[in-house]
Amino acid sequence: MALGLSVAIFGPVMLDLRYLLNVSIEMISLCMTFTFIGYMMGTLSGLLYNYLNRQLTISILFILTGLSSAAIPVSPNLYIVYLCFWMCGVSGGVWNSTINVWIIEMWTNRSASVLQFIQFGYGFGTILSPLILRPFLRGGQGGHGGGGGVGLVVNETMNVTNFTVYSNLTDITDNSDNDRVGNLWKPFVIIGCIQLISPIALLIMFLVKRYESPLTVATKSHNKSDRPIDSSTVSCNTTTTTTTTDVKLFDLEAAPRRLAILLLSLLLAAYTLIEFTLFDFGATYLQYTQAGITAPVAAQIMSTVSLAYTIGRAASVLVSLKLMPQYMIVGHISLLYLSLGVIQMYGQYSQPVLWTAFVCLGYGLSALFPAMFAYFEQYIQITNPMGTSAALMCGLANLFNPYILGLLIERHSYVVILFEVFYVTLYYDIQGYCLEMFVKYLDLYRPDSPDSWPHL
Template sequence: MKKIITNTTNIIYTVLIYINYISFGITCNALWPVLIDLSYIYDVSSETLDYLVSFAAFGYTIGSLTGFIYKWINRQLVIIGMVTTMAILIAYTPYYTSIYQLFIATLIIGIGSGSWESSNTVWLIEMWPEHQASVMQIQQFMYGIGSIISPSLLAPFVHGIANETEINVETRKSSLIIPFMSIGALQIIAPIIMFGMFFFRRYEKTNRSSSITSESSKSDDESETDSDDESDSAPYKMKYRKIKLILIGLMLAAYMGAEMAYNDYSDTMFQYWQPDRLTATQSATVMACLCTGCTVGCLITAIISLRLKPNIIIAYHLAIIIGALSLLYVGRHNTIIIYISNAMLGYGFSAVWPGILAFTERHLKMTDRASSFIFFFTESAVMFTPLLIGQYLTTQPLILMLFEAIYMTISIILFIIISMLFLLT
C-alpha cells in the first residue's frame, strides 16, 4: 500500500515538474528574441545587452550550488521560492526603468534557473532510477515545447530593426507587456500547486540503489549496496570519481558554451549578416525551427534511450551538430538551407545535455551535491561569451560560427577522454 502511495506521489510530482519545464523553457528563451527592441528601449548598444548572458550565467552558477544546503533546508520549498521569484521578475520585464535593473533581474532569474535545473534533475532521478535516461529526455522535450512557444509568442510583438520615427520606445515597451505578463503567469502555476502539495502530499525522499553498470564496482561492493543514500559505497569509492566529475563538468561547460551562445546570439546574427540578413520575424521563425528540431529530438531520443547507452547517443548527436553547423555555413545564403540546418542543429542539441546527465548517473550516481558540482561548471563558459564575441557580433556576425566550432571541438575531445577513462578504470 505504501509503495502505491509513493508511486502515485512520484507521478504527481513528475507531472508538475514537466509542466513547469514547459514554462521554464518559455521563460529562459523570452529575452533573446527581444534584444534589439530592448536596445532601443534602454538606448544602449547591442554589445551592452550581450552582457545579459553573463549576468544570467553568473546567477546560474550561484543557483546551482543550492544542492549543498538541502541537508538543512527542504529542497521542495527552495525550488518553489526560486521559481516564483523567476515568474515575478520575468513578468515585470517591460517595466524596468534602467538597464541596470534589467541586469539585476536577469542575475536573480539566473540564480533561480540554476537552482531549479540542478535540483529537479536529481529529484527526477530519485523518483525513477531505473529509467533515468528516458526521464531526462522527456524533461528536455518539455523544455523544448516551451522554447518553441517562446519565440512564437513573442514574434507578433517584436519590432526589431526599424525606423525610430515609425516605432518609438513607448510603442516597443507597451507591445511587450502582454507577452511577458503571460509568461510570468504560466511560470507561477506549478510552484503554487507544489506549495499546496507540500502540506497535503509532501514528497519524501526514498533511497535508491546505485545505477552504476561497472561490474567490478558491483562485485567489489556488493555487500554494501543496501546502505543509505549518503553512503552508497559503489559510487563514492569509485576510482578517480572526483577527477571524472571535473572532466564531465568541463565538457558540459564547453558544450553549453556552444549551445547557449547559439541559442542566445543566432537571432542577432541572422539579422545582421550580409548580404541577405533576415527580418526580426524571419529570425524568430528560424529560432522556432531550431526549437522544433530540439523538441522532436527529445521525444525520439526518449524512446531510443530505452535501447541505446547514453555514450552512443551523445556520440552521434555531436556528429549531427557538427554536420548541421557545416551545412549552415556553406548554405548561409539560402533561406531554405538556413531553416533545414537549424532544425538539424536543434535535433543535435536535443540529447547531449540529458545524455551527459544520464551518463553520469549510470557511472557515478547523481546526488544533490554531485549535481550542484556539475551544474556549477555548466554556465562557467557562458559567462565569458559576451567578452569573446559580443562586441563583434553586429559587424562580423559569422564570428558566432567560429565560436561554435572551437567549443564543439573542445567538447568532443573531452568526451573522448572521459570515455577512455571509464574504459580504463
C-alpha cells in the same frame, strides 16, 4: 517548461530591448552575463539541501522568476533589467543543480527516460516563448534585408539609468520607445503567468503531501515495524550503502572520483556553451545575415529550432530505451558538425538553407544534456554536491561568452558560427578523453565486467 520559457526569451528580443533602452549591443548582451552570475549563485543551493527543502526552494524561486519575466519590458532602467535576468539565472541554477539528482534519486536505474522526458518539457518552453514574442517584435530600424541588422550605432558614452543618451545615435528613424513598451509588455506578462503555473502547483503539493527521499521513507517504516533497514535497496544522495559488486566504477576507493566529477563538469560546460550561444544569439545572427531575415521571421526560425529540439527530446525518451547514451551522443555531435558546416558555407544568403541548418542544430542538441548524465550515471553515483559542481562550472564557462559575442556580432556576425564550431570541438575532445578514461579503469578494476568495450 518554466525554465525553457526563460532561456528562450532573450535571443528573439535582444534587439528590441537594445532600442527600448537606447544602449549598445554590448551592454544589452550583459543581460546574459548577469543571468549566469545568478546561475552560479543558484547552483550553490545544492550544497544546502541537507538544511533546505528542495520542493519549497524551487517553488519560491520560480514564482519570483515569473514575476521577474513579466517586469522586464517595463523596467525603468537597464540595471533593473539586469536584476530580472539575474533572478531568472538563480532559478535556472537551482533547477539544474537539483532536478537531475532528484530524478536519479527517485528512479535510480530507470532514470534515463525520465530525464529525457523532463528535458522534453524544457524544450516545449523554448518553443512557446519565441511564438508568444513573435507578433510583438520589431527588431532594428533598417539594416540588412530589412531585418534590423545594423541599426543602432553608439558614438559616445550613454546613461543607462534613465534612457537618456548623451551621444549621436544613427539609424533611429522614429520615436517608438513607447510603442515598443506597449508591444512587449503583453507577451512578457503572458510568459510570466505561464511560468507561475508549475511552481504554484509544486507549492500546493508541498503543502498537501511533500516529497520524502527513499531513505526517509525507509527510516519511518523501520521505526514503525522495528525491523532492520536493508540499506542496499535504498538510494539516497547523501547516504548510500551497497554491496561491493553494486558499487559503481568511480565510487571505488581506488578510482579517481574527483577526476570523473571534473570531466562531467567540463563536458556539461562545453554543452551549455553550445546551447546558449545558439539560443541567445541565433536570432540576432539571423538578422545580421544577408538573407533578408526580419525580427519576427528570426523568432519564428528559433521557435522552429526549439520545436526540433523538443521533438528530439521526445524521440530520445524512446531511443534511450534501446540505445546506450554514449551512442546517442556520437550521433548528435555528428549532426551538429554537419549543420554548422552548411551554415558557414551556404547559409549567409539563403533563408531556406539557414532555416534547415538551424533546425538540424536544434535536433542535434536535443539529447546531449540528459544523455550525458545517463552516461556518467553508469559509472559514478550522482549526488547533490556533484550536480552543484557541474552546474557551477557551466556558469563559470558562460560568464564572459555573452559579452565577447556582443562585442563582435554587430560587425562580424559569422563569429557566432565559429564559436559554435569551437565549442562542439571542445565537447568532442572532452568526450573522447572520458571514453579513454572509462576504458582504462574498467580494464584496471573490472577486467571481467560486462561493462567493457561493446558498452562504451
